[in-house]
Amino acid sequence: MISRKLRESVRTAYDFCCGYCGTHENEIGSELELDHFWPSAANGRDNADNLVYCCSACNRNKSDYWAHDERQRLLHPQQDEWASHLQEAEDGRLTALTERGAIHLQRLRLNRPQLVTARLLRLQRQEDAQEIAALRAEIERINEHRAELETQLQEISKQLT
Numbered sequence: 001m002i003s004r005k006l007r008e009s010v011r012t013a014y015d016f017c018c019g020y021c022g023t024h025e026n027e028i029g030s031e032l033e034l035d036h037f038w039p040s041a042a043n044g045r046d047n048a049d050n051l052v053y054c055c056s057a058c059n060r061n062k063s064d065y066w067a068h069d070e071r072q073r074l075l076h077p078q079q080d081e082w083a084s085h086l087q088e089a090e091d092g093r094l095t096a097l098t099e100r101g102a103i104h105l106q107r108l109r110l111n112r113p114q115l116v117t118a119r120l121l122r123l124q125r126q127e128d129a130q131e132i133a134a135l136r137a138e139i140e141r142i143n144e145h146r147a148e149l150e151t152q153l154q155e156i157s158k159q160l161t
């Protein structure tokens with residue numbers, strides 16, 4: 001039995017996002033589920049290290065998958081370095097860099113159309129934010145220049161009167 005306190009601590013440790021696909025609980029509209037990385041069916045324990053906060057689609061796809069051979073094992077969100085096994089392409093799709101990455105990607109179906117769209121939207125938001133920051137800096141420069149011109153204009157006006 002998983003206590004409310006343990007559940008909350010796992011939820012917080014995962015920053016309210018699915019450990020497998022990264023979807024935030026706010027995007028889903030409810031709290032997510034707890035997955036036993038090492039499945040209960042294979043004697044996995046209810047401890048924090050073995051619990052992954054995850055969405056129902058990832059939980060369903062992963063199901064009771066477990067491999068005793070470490071090379072066949074899925075990537076643990078907090079114990080394995082994701083970036084050395086998977087990479088995100090410009091089209092929003094993930095590609096595997098290793099055998100484990102390939103197993104992980106395939107088992108969890110991490111190129112679901114909705115996830116690919118979400119990755120592209122996230123990328124677009126980052127680009128928009130950079131563009132907005134650049135435009136704000138440009139407005140700041142223009143305002144400074146305008147202030148200098150106004151000062152110069154006042155000085156010229158004083159000289160003329």
Ligand SMILES: [Zn+2]
Pocket residue numbers: 018019020021022023054055056057058059
């Ligand atoms: Zn997920």
